[in-house]
Amino acid sequence: MTTGGGATHILIFPFPAQGHMIPLLDLTHQIATNYAGRISITVVVTPKNLPHLHQLLSVHPSIQTLVLPFPSSSKLPTGAENVNDLTPPFFLTFIRALGGLYDPLIRWFRSHRSPPVAILSDMFFGWTHRFAAELGIRRIVFSPSGALALSVLYAMYRDAPPKSDVVSFPGIPNCPKYPWLQMSPMYRSYVDGDPDAEFHRNGFVDNMGSWGLVVNTFAELEEVYLDHLKKELGHDRVWAVGPLKPIVDDDDQTGPTNRGGSFSVPVDSIVSWLDRCDDRKVVYVSFGSVAVLCNDQMEALALGLEKSGVHFVWAVKEPTKELLDGGCGRVPPGFEDRVVGRGLVIRGWAPQVLILGHRAIGAFLTHCGWNSILESTVAGVSMLAWPMQADQFINATLVVDHLKVATRVCEGVQVVPNSDDLARAFIESVSDDRAERQRAARLHEAAVRATKDGFSSAKDVESLIDHLVAPETTSK
Numbered sequence: 203m204t205t206g207g208g209a210t211h212i213l214i215f216p217f218p219a220q221g222h223m224i225p226l227l228d229l230t231h232q233i234a235t236n237y238a239g240r241i242s243i244t245v246v247v248t249p250k251n252l253p254h255l256h257q258l259l260s261v262h263p264s265i266q267t268l269v270l271p272f273p274s275s276s277k278l279p280t281g282a283e284n285v286n287d288l289t290p291p292f293f294l295t296f297i298r299a300l301g302g303l304y305d306p307l308i309r310w311f312r313s314h315r316s317p318p319v320a321i322l323s324d325m326f327f328g329w330t331h332r333f334a335a336e337l338g339i340r341r342i343v344f345s346p347s348g349a350l351a352l353s354v355l356y357a358m359y360r361d362a363p364p365k366s367d368v369v370s371f372p373g374i375p376n377c378p379k380y381p382w383l384q385m386s387p388m389y390r391s392y393v394d395g396d397p398d399a400e401f402h403r404n405g406f407v408d409n410m411g412s413w414g415l416v417v418n419t420f421a422e423l424e425e426v427y428l429d430h431l432k433k434e435l436g437h438d439r440v441w442a443v444g445p446l447k448p449i450v451d452d453d454d455q456t457g458p459t460n461r462g463g464s465f466s467v468p469v470d471s472i473v474s475w476l477d478r479c480d481d482r483k484v485v486y487v488s489f490g491s492v493a494v495l496c497n498d499q500m501e502a503l504a505l506g507l508e509k510s511g512v513h514f515v516w517a518v519k520e521p522t523k524e525l526l527d528g529g530c531g532r533v534p535p536g537f538e539d540r541v542v543g544r545g546l547v548i549r550g551w552a553p554q555v556l557i558l559g560h561r562a563i564g565a566f567l568t569h570c571g572w573n574s575i576l577e578s579t580v581a582g583v584s585m586l587a588w589p590m591q592a593d594q595f596i597n598a599t600l601v602v603d604h605l606k607v608a609t610r611v612c613e614g615v616q617v618v619p620n621s622d623d624l625a626r627a628f629i630e631s632v633s634d635d636r637a638e639r640q641r642a643a644r645l646h647e648a649a650v651r652a653t654k655d656g657f658s659s660a661k662d663v664e665s666l667i668d669h670l671v672a673p674e675t676t677s678k
């Protein structure tokens with residue numbers, strides 16, 4: 203089925219968390235840019251998430267939106283429509299509440315004159331598999347996690363290993379055993395019998411039966427795990443399309459800046475601050491869009507930065523009042539005065555891609571969120587790894603142990619690192635002869651190549667589109 207003009211109509215359904223929305227909207231941008239005549243797009247969001255589409259829609263006014271009210275839930279904080287509005291205990295309830303969009307979406311489809319022939323939806327919307335089956339359309343899973351992490355998630359949710367000291371995944375090549383506490387807290391809640399976690403687990407099992415899978419990764423980075431997923435799901439059902447490129451619009455004079463938030467420090471000031479620094483001597487510190495450190499961790503980190511003497515940019519997520527009152531997210535008083543001139547603290551949202559791409563950045567202390575890892579890889583910046591939760595321990599396996607472009611400096615969401623160890627790691631991270639740096643530079647070349655015409659990820663996007671526009675009876 204097509205919309206007017208012969209284009210194949212697809213529905214894109216991003217999960218409302220920055221780490222999930224950003225890459226799927228980047229892919230939407232890429233499809234709209236390169237396949238405007240062949241594909242027409244509708245994006246589903248709830249009202250408060252509409253501003254996150256602003257940049258995409260300003261570049262591609264032809265993209266339609268379907269704005270559906272957030273399903274009411276007495277268990278969620280009033281007005282919460284994005285993971286950004288929540289603290290961890292609510293995540294599973296939030297994911298389940300969004301399942302309430304099933305009926306409104308079905309009604310929209312049935313009333314549409316030319317409804318989508320396929321739905322490309324986030325891996326946290328496993329229920330869209332059943333939804334697609336009911337409508338007789340194709341469902342493609344979008345994974346904002348990498349292929350190794352997704353392989354582990356799929357094996358974990360399918361095999362449902364019971365609680366034990368360590369969990370192993372013998373079917374996944376080169377996959378280490380992980381301590382129980384490093385398994386996703388959502389999975390641990392499932393094992394503890396949480397009904398919302400069971401809904402989430404069922405969604406992951408549904409994901410595995412979906413028509414296709416799109417992963418934000420590239421062959422040169424994760425070939426062995428992509429092969430593993432293809433073996434499990436079908437060789438012609440998996441597309442690796444990364445590293446997805448940020449949406450750049452006419453306002454982005456200095457490169458991609460507006461990736462989902464406004465900045466506490468003007469972009470120009472950040473750039474001119476970095477311009478005054480030496481090449482590859484600045485450490486960038488960020489723990490993504492969700493994590494807020496407890497005050498003990500904030501102090502250890504601040505002390506480590508202070509003792510190291512290195513230049514740094516530290517992006518500090520603005521804590522909610524509740525978190526602040528609970529002893530989290532406070533930059534130690536007086537810290538910024540003590541490091542004035544060599545340290546820049548950005549509160550709230552930082553233009554991460556822009557910062558990582560600046561010649562002054564020499565290393566990135568990251569929580570190992572997959573987007574951060576890819577962005578660092580594209581920038582050719584080696585990492586200091588502090589995985590905390592979710593898929594981050596698995597991502598750290600890849601970048602620290604397999605690819606050796608990162609060094610592990612701490613592990614765990616509650617662990618307080620030693621400030622002397624941190625200081626040493628910061629100093630080493632910006633030393634010119636660090637082996638991780640040379641490897642990161644090589645990986646950067648592979649990352650840039652992957653998305654060029656004729657190379658692996660560009661070819662996979664092309665193949666995905668070819669399959670989407672093919673008649674529905676054609677199996678991939």
Ligand code: UDP
Nearest residue numbers: 221461490491492551552554571572573574
């Ligand atoms: N991000 C950003 N500025 C910030 C914090 C995060 O631009 O101040 C972006 C970052 O560039 C990445 C995403 O938000 O694209 C975070 O995703 P990631 O997978 O690294 O971590 P998560 O937030 O999901 O834990």
